[in-house]
Amino acid sequence: MTTPLLSVKDLVIEFNTEHGLIRAVDRISFDIFEGETVGLVGESGCGKSITSLSILGLIPSPPGRIGAESSIKYQGKELVGLPEEQLRLMRGHDISMIFQEPMTALNPVFTVGNQMMEVIMRHKKVNKKEALKMAVKMLEDVGIPAPEKRVHNYPHQLSGGMRQRVMIAMALSCNPHLLLADEPTTALDVTIQAQVMDLMGDMQKKQNMAVILVTHDLGVVAEFCQRVIVMYCGHIAEVGTVDQIFNRPQHPYTKGLLASVPRVLEEKVEFLPTISGTVPDLGNLPKGCRFADRCERATEECNAKPPQLTIDEKTQAGVACYHPYK
Amino acid sequence: MTNEQNKQETIKKETLWTKAVRKFFRDKMGVISFSIVCLYALIALGVACGFWATEWSELNPDMKNTGPSADFWLGTNILGQDIYQRAIFSTKTAFEVGLVVALVATMLGAIVGCLSGYFSGTWIDEFFLWIIGCIDCIPFYLFVAAVGFAVNTLAQNLNASFGIEGFEYFAMHIAMIATFWTATARLVRGEVIKIKHLEFVEAAHAIGVPGPKIIFKHILPNTFHILLVQATIAFVSAIKSEVILSYLGLGVKNTVSWGKMIAEATQEVPAGIYSNFFAASAFLFVLVMAFNIFADALQDALDPKKVS
Amino acid sequence: MDNLLEVKNLKKYFPIKGGFFRTVVGNVKAVDDVSFVLKKGKTLGVVGESGCGKSTLGRAILRLHEPTSGEVVFEGKDITGLSHEEMVAKRREMQIIFQDPFASLNPRLTVFQIIVEPLEIHEIGTAEERYEKVCSLMDLVGLRRQYMHRYPHEFSGGQRQRIGIARALTMNPKFIVADEPVSALDVSVQSQVLNLIRKLQQEFGISFMFIAHDLAVVQHICDDVAVMYLGRMVEKAKAEDLYKSPKHPYTQALLSAIPQPDPNRHIDRIVLEGDVPSPINPPSGCPFHNRCIHVKEICKAVVPPVINTGTAENEHIVRCHLFSEEEQAKSKGETAKPTAESETTS
Numbered sequence: 001m002t003t004p005l006l007s008v009k010d011l012v013i014e015f016n017t018e019h020g021l022i023r024a025v026d027r028i029s030f031d032i033f034e035g036e037t038v039g040l041v042g043e044s045g046c047g048k049s050i051t052s053l054s055i056l057g058l059i060p061s062p063p064g065r066i067g068a069e070s071s072i073k074y075q076g077k078e079l080v081g082l083p084e085e086q087l088r089l090m091r092g093h094d095i096s097m098i099f100q101e102p103m104t105a106l107n108p109v110f111t112v113g114n115q116m117m118e119v120i121m122r123h124k125k126v127n128k129k130e131a132l133k134m135a136v137k138m139l140e141d142v143g144i145p146a147p148e149k150r151v152h153n154y155p156h157q158l159s160g161g162m163r164q165r166v167m168i169a170m171a172l173s174c175n176p177h178l179l180l181a182d183e184p185t186t187a188l189d190v191t192i193q194a195q196v197m198d199l200m201g202d203m204q205k206k207q208n209m210a211v212i213l214v215t216h217d218l219g220v221v222a223e224f225c226q227r228v229i230v231m232y233c234g235h236i237a238e239v240g241t242v243d244q245i246f247n248r249p250q251h252p253y254t255k256g257l258l259a260s261v262p263r264v265l266e267e268k269v270e271f272l273p274t275i276s277g278t279v280p281d282l283g284n285l286p287k288g289c290r291f292a293d294r295c296e297r298a299t300e301e302c303n304a305k306p307p308q309l310t311i312d313e314k315t316q317a318g319v320a321c322y323h324p325y326k
Numbered sequence: 327m328t329n330e331q332n333k334q335e336t337i338k339k340e341t342l343w344t345k346a347v348r349k350f351f352r353d354k355m356g357v358i359s360f361s362i363v364c365l366y367a368l369i370a371l372g373v374a375c376g377f378w379a380t381e382w383s384e385l386n387p388d389m390k391n392t393g394p395s396a397d398f399w400l401g402t403n404i405l406g407q408d409i410y411q412r413a414i415f416s417t418k419t420a421f422e423v424g425l426v427v428a429l430v431a432t433m434l435g436a437i438v439g440c441l442s443g444y445f446s447g448t449w450i451d452e453f454f455l456w457i458i459g460c461i462d463c464i465p466f467y468l469f470v471a472a473v474g475f476a477v478n479t480l481a482q483n484l485n486a487s488f489g490i491e492g493f494e495y496f497a498m499h500i501a502m503i504a505t506f507w508t509a510t511a512r513l514v515r516g517e518v519i520k521i522k523h524l525e526f527v528e529a530a531h532a533i534g535v536p537g538p539k540i541i542f543k544h545i546l547p548n549t550f551h552i553l554l555v556q557a558t559i560a561f562v563s564a565i566k567s568e569v570i571l572s573y574l575g576l577g578v579k580n581t582v583s584w585g586k587m588i589a590e591a592t593q594e595v596p597a598g599i600y601s602n603f604f605a606a607s608a609f610l611f612v613l614v615m616a617f618n619i620f621a622d623a624l625q626d627a628l629d630p631k632k633v634s
Numbered sequence: 635m636d637n638l639l640e641v642k643n644l645k646k647y648f649p650i651k652g653g654f655f656r657t658v659v660g661n662v663k664a665v666d667d668v669s670f671v672l673k674k675g676k677t678l679g680v681v682g683e684s685g686c687g688k689s690t691l692g693r694a695i696l697r698l699h700e701p702t703s704g705e706v707v708f709e710g711k712d713i714t715g716l717s718h719e720e721m722v723a724k725r726r727e728m729q730i731i732f733q734d735p736f737a738s739l740n741p742r743l744t745v746f747q748i749i750v751e752p753l754e755i756h757e758i759g760t761a762e763e764r765y766e767k768v769c770s771l772m773d774l775v776g777l778r779r780q781y782m783h784r785y786p787h788e789f790s791g792g793q794r795q796r797i798g799i800a801r802a803l804t805m806n807p808k809f810i811v812a813d814e815p816v817s818a819l820d821v822s823v824q825s826q827v828l829n830l831i832r833k834l835q836q837e838f839g840i841s842f843m844f845i846a847h848d849l850a851v852v853q854h855i856c857d858d859v860a861v862m863y864l865g866r867m868v869e870k871a872k873a874e875d876l877y878k879s880p881k882h883p884y885t886q887a888l889l890s891a892i893p894q895p896d897p898n899r900h901i902d903r904i905v906l907e908g909d910v911p912s913p914i915n916p917p918s919g920c921p922f923h924n925r926c927i928h929v930k931e932i933c934k935a936v937v938p939p940v941i942n943t944g945t946a947e948n949e950h951i952v953r954c955h956l957f958s959e960e961e962q963a964k965s966k967g968e969t970a971k972p973t974a975e976s977e978t979t980s
Contacts, residue, residue, distance in 0.1 A: 043820035043821060043822060043823075044820055159909040160909075161909050162909070189683035189684055189847065189910065190683065190847065190848065190888060190891045190892060191683065191887055191888060191891050191905075191906045191910075192683075192909065193891065193893075194891040194893075194903060194905045194906070195905055195906070197893075198905055216820065216821065217893060218821070218895035219892065219893025219894050219895045220893045221895070222893065222894065222895045222896055222897045223893050223894070223897070224893075242897045243897060246895060246896060246897050246898075247897070247898065256822065257821060257822060258895060260821055260822050260824070260825035261821055261825075261850075261895050262824070262825065262828065262848075262850045262851050262853065262854060263850050263892075263894055263895065263896070264849060264850050264853060264877060264889065264892060264894070265853070269854055270832070270854075271829050271832060272825040272828055272829055272854060273825065274822065274825045274826045274829060275822040275825075276826075278790055278792065278793075278823065279790075279820075
C-alpha cells in the first residue's frame with residue numbers, strides 16, 4: 001500500500017460558543033491517496049466544510065481551534081501547528097481550494113487577471129508578463145471564451161458559471177496535488193453545474209491531482225467520485241467506494257439518506273422514504289451513537305457507547321455501526 | 327422523535343432581547359459605563375424629586391468666588407452660588423434635554439424613515455429625502471442656533487400677544503430635534519428597504535395585511551435595534567450641543583446647566599478662577615464618555631450578525 | 635367547472651429605468667405570455683433555472699407583483715381587475731409558501747402570532763376558536779403545541795418551513811403557490827416536508843403550484859409539470875409523459891443534467907453550452923436557440939408557437955420549431971416580421 005497523500009488522524013475541531021465548547025468534528029481519521037477523488041458528504045452542520053477548511057489551516061481562531069492530539073499530514077509533513085507563513089506557501093501551490101460562492105471568494109475591485117497573476121507570482125518566479133500569459137492560458141484551459149479579453153474583466157462582469165471557472169483556473173494555476181472543492185456547484189444552476197463538474201473532471205485527469213469534494217449532493221458524488229466519506233454530526237459514519245456506498249450501504253444513516261433523495265424514476269412513488277426526527281444539537285449530543293435516536297436498528301448498546309470506525313487497510317472501507325446492513 | 331423533543335428542550339427559551347441583554351452583560355466596559363450612566367440617572371432623579379441640590383440658586387453675597395470648603399465642596403461662583411449643587415442640579419437638566427431630544431428625534435426619524443423606505447421609489451420617498459437633504463446641507467450648529475433663535479422669538483411673540491408662557495423653555499429642544507432626526511431617518515429608511523423585500527413582509531401581503539399594519543407591526547419592530555442605538559447617540563449629542571447653545575445664549579432658560587456654568591466660567595477663567603469650569607467639564611466629560619462606551623457596547627450586543 | 639385556476643397570456647415586465655430623467659429604457663420580461671390551466675385538487679410543477687421567471691409567475695398569479703397584462707381566472711373570475719378590498723378577501727383562498735425558512739418568518743413574532751395573524755386580519759372566530767385552530771394546525775404540520783410561544787430563531791430550517799406551511803393553511807385556502815419550499819433544506823428534511831405537502835394534497839384537496847429548480851424534486855408530487863426558460867413556458871405535460879418522453883431540447887438537457895445518486899446508471903448527458911442569456915436582452919426568435927443543439931435558421935427569427943403534441947384531453951405542449959413541421963409553412967410568411975408579436979396561442 002502506498003503512503004497516502006493526505007492523512008488525517010484523530011482530528012478534533014472545537015468552537016467556543018455562547019453555549020459553551022462545541023465539538024464540530026470529533027476524532028475523525030481518513031486518508032486521501034494521490035490522484036483519487038473522494039466525496040465528503042453529509043447534511044449541514046455535520047462538520048464536512050470545517051474539516052476541509054482545517055486542512056489548509058483556515059479555521060477562524062478564535063472561536064475555533066484544532067484539538068491538541070489532531071494530526072493532518074500532507075506527504076508526511078505535519079500541518080497542524082505549522083506557522084502561518086509556511087501554510088501560506090502551501091496554499092495554492094500544494095493544496096488549493098474552491099469555494100461555494102465564487103462571487104464572495106473573488107475580490108470585486110481587482111480584475112480576474114490581477115487576482116490570478118497574484119497567485120502565480122507568489123508561487124512561481126515569473127515576471128508580470130509571463131504571469132499574465134499563464135493566466136490567459138489557464139482561462140483558456142477552463143473553457144472561457146476569448147480569454148485574452150476576459151482576463152481584464154472584473155468578477156461582476158462574469159456570470160456565475162464563468163466565475164466558478166475562474167475560481168477553478170485560479171486554484172489550479174500552480175498545479176496543486178490536492179484540491180479541496182467545498183460545494184463548488186451548489187450555487188449554480190443544474191445545466192451550469194454539469195458544465196463545471198465536467199471541467200473539474202477533465203482538469204483532474206490532466207493534472208493528476210487528488211480532489212476532496214465536499215458536498216451535500218449525493219448525485220454529484222455518485223457521478224464524480226471514486227470513494228465516499230459519509231459524515232454525520234461530527235463523526236464519520238461510513239467510508240467506502242462509490243459502489244459500496246451507493247449499492248450496498250451498511251450504515252443505517254447512509255441507507256436512509258440515499259432512500260430519501262428525490263430522484264427521477266420511471267415509477268412514481270406515493271410518499272418518499274424519510275429519516276424521522278432531526279440532527280441532534282451539537283451542544284447536546286447523545287452519549288452513544290449520534291444516529292441512535294433516528295435509527296430503526298438501534299439497541300441498548302447503541303445508546304450506551306458510540307461505535308468506533310475501523311477502516312480496513314486494504315479496501316479503505318469501514319462503517320461505524322454496531323448493526324450494519326450486510 | 328424523542329430526538330426532536332430533546333433538541334427543543336435544550337434550546338434555552340430566549341428572545342432576541344434577552345439574548346442581547348445577556349451579551350451586553352458579558353462586556354465589562356459596557357457594564358461599568360452602564361453603571362455610571364445609571365448613577366447619573368439616579369442623581370438626576372433625586373434632583374427632580376427635590377431630594378438634593380435644592381439650594382442651587384441661592385445667593386451668598388458674602389461668599390463670592392471662594393475656593394472649596396466644608397460648606398461649599400467645590401467653592402462658589404461669582405454670585406456666591408454653590409458650584410457643587412449647581413453641577414448636581416445640571417445633571418437633571420442634561421437628562422431632561424437628552425431624553426426629550428433623543429425620544430422625540432428618534433421617533434420622528436423612525437416614522438419618516440419607515441414611510442420613506444416603505445414607499446421608496448415614489449414621490450413620498452423623494453419628498454422626505456429632499457427635506458432630509460436640505461437639512462443636512464446646513465452646517466449643524468448654525469442650523470440649531472437659527473432654529474433656536476427663531477423659536478425663541480416666536481415664543482416671546484406668543485407670550486406677548488396671547489399670553490402663552492413657557493414655550494421658550496423648549497426652544498432649544500425643538501432646535502435640536504429639528505436637526506437630529508435626519509440621521510435616524512436615513513438609517514431606518516435603508517433598513518426598511520432591506521426588510522420590505524424579505525419574504526415575511528411578502529407573506530403579510532399575501533395574507534392580506536393592510537399597508538399601515540405591515541409597516542408598524544412587521545417592519546418597524548425589526549428596526550428597533552437601530553432606533554435604540556440612534557437614541558443613545560442623540561442623547562449624547564443633545565447634551566453636548568446644549569453646552570454650545572448655552573454658550574451662545576440659546577440654552578435652557580430659568581435653570582442651570584453645565585453649558586451655562588461653562589458660559590459663566592468664561593468670565594472667571596481669565597481671572598484665574600477655575601472651579602466652575604472644571605466642575606461642569608468633569609461632570610459632562612464622565613457622562614459623555616460613559617454613555618459613548620455604553621452605546622458602543624449596546625450596538626455590539628444588538629448586532630444581529632453577532633447574535634448567532 | 636373543475637378548472638380552479640386559468641392563466642391566460644400572463645405577462646409581467648419589470649421596467650428598466652435609465653438616463654437623467656429616469657425614463658423607461660427597456661423591460662425585463664420576467665414572465666412572457668404564459669398560459670395554463672390548473673384543475674381542482676391537482677398540482678402543477680413549474681421548473682426552471684434561476685432567472686427563468688418561475689417565482690415571478692407565482693407572485694404575479696397572487697398579485698404580489700401586479701401583472702403587466704393577461705388574465706388570472708380563479709374559480710371563473712378574473713382576479714387581475716379586482717379592487718384592493720376584493721383582492722384582500724380573495725387572499726383567503728390563495729396562499730404562498732416561501733423558499734427561505736429564515737427570511738419568511740418575522741423574527742419578532744412568536745409562532746402563535748405568526749399562525750394566527752390571518753385569522754385576526756380577516757376577523758374570523760373568537761379568541762378560543764383561534765387558539766384551537768392554531769393548535770390543530772400545529773398538530774397537522776407536525777409541530778409540538780408547547781412551542782407555540784417560541785420565536786422562529788429557536789427552530790431548525792425544516793421546522794420553520796412547517797411554520798410557514800401552517801400559516802398558509804390557516805385560512806383553508808384552495809390554492810397554494812409553493813415557491814421552492816424545500817430548496818434550502820437538507821436532504822433528509824426535504825423528504826419530510828415533501829411528504830407533508832403530499833398529505834395536504836390528499837387530505838384537503840388543495841391545488842398547488844409547486845415551483846422548483848430541480849425536476850427530480852417535483853416528480854413525486856406533481857400531476858403536471860411545466861418547464862420555463864427565460865420567462866416562457868417551453869413545455870408542459872403530464873408528469874409521466876414529460877419524464878418519459880421530454881420533447882423540448884431544453885427539457886431534455888435539464889433532465890439529463892440532474893446528477894443521479896446511482897453510480898450504475900450512465901445516461902448520455904447533454905451538456906449545454908454557455909449560460910442562460912440575460913432576460914433584459916433575450917435572443918431573438920426562440921430564446922433557447924443560442925444553446926440548442928438542434929438549432930435551425932427559423933429558430934433565430936421566429937418565436938415558436940404553442941404546439942400540442944398530445945391529445946386534446948391529454949395535452950403535451952411544446953414551444954419548439956422541431957415539432958411544427960406543418961406549422962412551418964404558415965409561419966414562413968411571418969418570418970419577415972422582426973418582433974415577437976407574430977406568435978399565437980392555441
